[in-house]
Amino acid sequence: MSALAWTAAASLAAWLWLLLAQGFFWRTDIWLPVRRTPASWPSVALVVPARDEAAVLPLSLPSLLKQDYPGEARIFLVDDSSSDGTGELARTLAAQHGGLPLTVTTPGEPPAGWTGKLWAVRHGIAEARTTQQPDYLLLTDADISHEPDSLRELVAAAHGSGFDLVSQMARLRATSVWERLIVPAFVYFFAQLYPFRRIAVDGSRTAAAAGGCVLLRDEAAARAGVPESIRHAVIDDVALARAVKSTGGRIWLGLADKVDSIRPYPRLGDLWRMVSRSAYAQLRHQPLLLLGTVVGLLLVYVVPPAGLVLALVTGDGPAAWAAGLAWLVMTATYVPMLRYYRQPLWLAPLLPATAVLYLLMTVDSAVQHYRGRGAAWKGRTYARPDRTEPAPDQ
Structure with a gap:
């Protein structure tokens, strides 16, 4: 030849x-695992790091405020030194929409060795533990919109299947020409690198999460020492999943049908x-x-x-x-x-x-x-x- x-x-x-x-990796039928209604719904702290997110908050934050969750749930939005009034806008939206209690806090600039997002997450988790002592942490980005039953479904899945971390890859926007060409391939390549089915297998070394939507048992977070143990990570979601799995936690990652990213990427740049x-x-x-x-x-x-x-x-x-x-x-x-x-x-x-x-x-x-x-x-x-x-x- x-x-x-x-x-x-x-x-x-x-x-x-x-x-x-x-x-x-090419199969897309990876949906939330078995969901069971807990006898008593655990408490959840929703931690939202936000830096200059005034453009998307009016679409994303109301979806969190309106979560239909039977247990105790509070939102902790961490204004990461924004220059566009993100924190004040969040308070205004909470006053307009009502719903879950909202706390807005600002940690200041991150110290050396920390990425801005993880410094904000650390501050949000600390605030939540002081205020609420949550059973679970929902780490979600400021550009992510959730259906009203998203939190309930995530908790039921973690409870029903015994996972310490349940993450859904939010459906990214694919409207512009460049988004249509590039966005589906982005998720395809990610799944090729981190096959979802292997992530959930106990003993498998493959570990990953999608930072836009991560439900994490607070006990597992403390055991893994996160976010302090991954404070330098640029690819923080994968680092988080590895830290949790390496300390004995069970993790799951799949595609979402009730969680969407609303951030636009209209141009190739x-x-x-x-x-x-x-x-x-x-x-x-x-x-x-x-x-x-x-x-x-x-x-x-x-x-x-x-x-x-x-x-x-x-x-x-x-x-x-x-x-x-x-x-x-x-x-x-x-x-x-x-x-x-x-x-x-x-x-x-x-x-x-x-x-x-x-x-x-x-x-x-x-x-x-x-x-x-x-x-x-x-x-x-x-x-x-x-x-x-x-x-x-x-």
């Missing part, structure tokens, strides 16, 4: 392995910044891991369409068959995610183009790191921590 045929065959082998041996700010941190700031990622993405996502075209031009039958089958498997595994996001299926064959965009975003993330800009978010830049985060375990 030709070199092209061997390369295409390697890509096909990689896709067959991903299809059958990577935890069936908006999505580019979202991905690139943490992509190199995911690779532990290691050049060799970056090189391996680039080579892997090219082999898995670029070789099938490029190899098929080249094989057809040169008349290389074996290469054409291998590349074509690899592209077909890739396309088929992407269809369920497009259906979950209610997107047209003709986007599925375009996944290689989206993968190239993600490759460029990852390389840009490394370039920004070596320029000293690190992971930047809302006016803050985080350099590489002294103690790097562990690589994902598959």
Whole structure:
């Protein structure tokens, strides 16, 4: 066989392995586990870190205030040094809508070694423990909207299945052209890296959560020492899940049908910044891991369409068959995610183009790191921590 045929065959082998041996990552039927009504509903503190979120709070905060929860629940919104009146707006919305009690607090700028979000979460948890002594903590972002029974369903799932951490990946907005092209692929790639089915398996080393919606047993948080033990983490949701699982906690992650992100990413630049700010941190700031990622993405996502075209031009039958089958498997595994996001299926064959965009975003993330800009978010830049985060375990 030709070199092209061997390369295409390697890509096909990689896709067959991903299809059958990577935890069936492509399936989207991962919903909340068994839910049972507790005899007595536990108390919950809803901790919301918020930095310059005045644009989205009118849509997200009322959904928390209106939670239909039978037990005691309080909201602790932590205004992380906002400059747009986030804290005052939150108080106004609470006065207008009523519902769950709301406490707005401000911790000030984070000290060295802390990311802003985790410093805000620490402050919110401390405030909740002083005020309420909650059984559970719901960590949710300020751009996340919840259906009225979201909290009740999360608690019932954690109680019914004995999980210490239950997290749902909020359905991200996919309305603009660039959101339609990039957002479903973002979740698809995440599931490929952290197969949801493996996360819930006791003894599995795979651990991840989605920071927009994490229900965490307070006892498990204390046992894992979070957020102090992960205070430097840029990818804080994955670090949180690892900390909880490494201390004996049982965790679960799946897709959401009652939790939505309302933050818009209308332009390519908006999505580019979202991905690139943490992509190199995911690779532990290691050049060799970056090189391996680039080579892997090219082999898995670029070789099938490029190899098929080249094989057809040169008349290389074996290469054409291998590349074509690899592209077909890739396309088929992407269809369920497009259906979950209610997107047209003709986007599925375009996944290689989206993968190239993600490759460029990852390389840009490394370039920004070596320029000293690190992971930047809302006016803050985080350099590489002294103690790097562990690589994902598959």
